Amino acid sequence: MKDGIMDVPTYEDMLVAHERIKPHVLRTPVRRSAYLDELSGAQLFFKCENFQEPGAFKVRGASNAVFGLNEDRARKGVATHSSGNHASCLSFAAMKRGIPCHVVMPRTAPQAKKDTVRRYGGKITECEPSTSAREAVFAEVQARTGGDFVHPYNDPRVIAGQGTCSKELVEQADGLDLVVAPIGGGGMVSGTCLTLSTLAPETKIIAAEPEQADDAYRSFKAGHIIADDAPDTVADGLKVPLKDLTWHFVSRHVSAIYTASEQEIVDAMKITWKHLRVVMESSSAVPLATILKNPETFKGKRVGVIITGGNVDLDRLPWLT
Amino acid sequence: MKDGIMDVPTYEDMLVAHERIKPHVLRTPVRRSAYLDELSGAQLFFKCENFQEPGAFKVRGASNAVFGLNEDRARKGVATHSSGNHASCLSFAAMKRGIPCHVVMPRTAPQAKKDTVRRYGGKITECEPSTSAREAVFAEVQARTGGDFVHPYNDPRVIAGQGTCSKELVEQADGLDLVVAPIGGGGMVSGTCLTLSTLAPETKIIAAEPEQADDAYRSFKAGHIIADDAPDTVADGLKVPLKDLTWHFVSRHVSAIYTASEQEIVDAMKITWKHLRVVMESSSAVPLATILKNPETFKGKRVGVIITGGNVDLDRLPWLT
Numbered sequence: 001m002k003d004g005i006m007d008v009p010t011y012e013d014m015l016v017a018h019e020r021i022k023p024h025v026l027r028t029p030v031r032r033s034a035y036l037d038e039l040s041g042a043q044l045f046f047k048c049e050n051f052q053e054p055g056a057f058k059v060r061g062a063s064n065a066v067f068g069l070n071e072d073r074a075r076k077g078v079a080t081h082s083s084g085n086h087a088s089c090l091s092f093a094a095m096k097r098g099i100p101c102h103v104v105m106p107r108t109a110p111q112a113k114k115d116t117v118r119r120y121g122g123k124i125t126e127c128e129p130s131t132s133a134r135e136a137v138f139a140e141v142q143a144r145t146g147g148d149f150v151h152p153y154n155d156p157r158v159i160a161g162q163g164t165c166s167k168e169l170v171e172q173a174d175g176l177d178l179v180v181a182p183i184g185g186g187g188m189v190s191g192t193c194l195t196l197s198t199l200a201p202e203t204k205i206i207a208a209e210p211e212q213a214d215d216a217y218r219s220f221k222a223g224h225i226i227a228d229d230a231p232d233t234v235a236d237g238l239k240v241p242l243k244d245l246t247w248h249f250v251s252r253h254v255s256a257i258y259t260a261s262e263q264e265i266v267d268a269m270k271i272t273w274k275h276l277r278v279v280m281e282s283s284s285a286v287p288l289a290t291i292l293k294n295p296e297t298f299k300g301k302r303v304g305v306i307i308t309g310g311n312v313d314l315d316r317l318p319w320l321t
Numbered sequence: 322m323k324d325g326i327m328d329v330p331t332y333e334d335m336l337v338a339h340e341r342i343k344p345h346v347l348r349t350p351v352r353r354s355a356y357l358d359e360l361s362g363a364q365l366f367f368k369c370e371n372f373q374e375p376g377a378f379k380v381r382g383a384s385n386a387v388f389g390l391n392e393d394r395a396r397k398g399v400a401t402h403s404s405g406n407h408a409s410c411l412s413f414a415a416m417k418r419g420i421p422c423h424v425v426m427p428r429t430a431p432q433a434k435k436d437t438v439r440r441y442g443g444k445i446t447e448c449e450p451s452t453s454a455r456e457a458v459f460a461e462v463q464a465r466t467g468g469d470f471v472h473p474y475n476d477p478r479v480i481a482g483q484g485t486c487s488k489e490l491v492e493q494a495d496g497l498d499l500v501v502a503p504i505g506g507g508g509m510v511s512g513t514c515l516t517l518s519t520l521a522p523e524t525k526i527i528a529a530e531p532e533q534a535d536d537a538y539r540s541f542k543a544g545h546i547i548a549d550d551a552p553d554t555v556a557d558g559l560k561v562p563l564k565d566l567t568w569h570f571v572s573r574h575v576s577a578i579y580t581a582s583e584q585e586i587v588d589a590m591k592i593t594w595k596h597l598r599v600v601m602e603s604s605s606a607v608p609l610a611t612i613l614k615n616p617e618t619f620k621g622k623r624v625g626v627i628i629t630g631g632n633v634d635l636d637r638l639p640w641l642t
Contacts, residue, residue: 050598277600
């Protein structure tokens, strides 16, 4: 954002991002399953971002932000507030460049999340679990360190980075009729829009969202951003609301937003583990849940599915609780 | 076996097998994890046979046997006795060729295993859960159908097929110092020996076995086959004993057999799910368990690890029971 005018990333920015992050992120494989094809009636191409070393597509946007800093900015490092994959992916990227990463996290965040951030060298400052506390503590940290703020999704560098995922997907699986990605804050979906609207404009983009956190769906219908206060869903990576930059892309390029119930998400998660044999998060199961629920849209089609992440508490699997 | 002389498969047989099965099996990816490299002190290259459609490397040997039959033999189909991955992989290969597959299974086998065989068109004949009952019923089924007997591992076509896995591994990860594979009946290890002894003779082959089913380890030390009666281990794919053909390869080409405890196997399984983010069987965790247990052997080395299968009961994970 500059002077109140949105700094919307361009297709060129995405191409630059891809060259920039290539040495630092994995070109993830696309996997298929005859069983899941049969079940859905579609040809499904799963882009396995859960295979990234820190376990999520967010390493793309984070790496683009970190490696795009000039030397002066880089010395002061980066800063963010997040208790999820963005925090660990930004720490991972900063560690790779050898610069500091400051993360503000609620003190109530799971110990495993804190451990991962620390394993990648991230410096955690804890705050009380409220928005006002987080903002106050973050302002203090940023003022003290001068770290460059990298928002989890509402940042043009982040969106350009996430867009590299569907560039690879199109190279790996041509002629896709549709691409389905989960939507929370809209970073991955915006990156997908950015890339496909130029590279494969005939490919439709579907966003998949939990019924119990359907703020993007309602925003899409209303024509403006509606933010939920505190949605609750098993797909815990998808609770955050759209922001102006992601709304820009979602409102222009997404064909539809489909929703799935909690049970449908858990079922799709388990069936993917069983037949694709990958460990993925519940948030990543929302696309398949919506595909199985809407056969009329997907039948006979070539469909890209973004498996966004694979950081799961293996002691607390949702179909066993 | 022919006239009491072993029909030992050759390197040429493996090359023929690879061409034959290429249209029917997946060239599985090799995956890496910076975390697991750091933990082991080695460079680990995981060959993901769990990604085969029916979930196990056994689809290679089964496909080689099925697609190698001439038309006359093929019409009568194939037959085997197995309650594990061989039964479903042979059914899968037979389904692909459009020929019958007869499987003798103990009536006490898990319903999920029976369901998978039937999903691939396999015809199950149940028997009482004893060796004598199984042999009698199998003799009857074979006499009635004329199906070609494909043993789960003690068959030259099967061993030649399994050998195609390490041919791909060497193409995907060059300069390997060691390859580690789990050992039960020895089909995968024998195929690995067959291939590497010609293609990469400087690469050492380590077999990994559960302490609680260490008949191969004791055979290796004794210099002749020792069969356990009824070993019990979480790595339930590895309970079967060596036979003459697999002993031929194991006794000539394996450098060492390492064992791991039940807890070490379960820990290695969980850590692989968490950091490599793949769903694999407990049997497939034995190699990593032995690698972590014997750092002096593996430190600084380039190590291939065969992830043999991914058919897991997701409702009964061993670290949760």
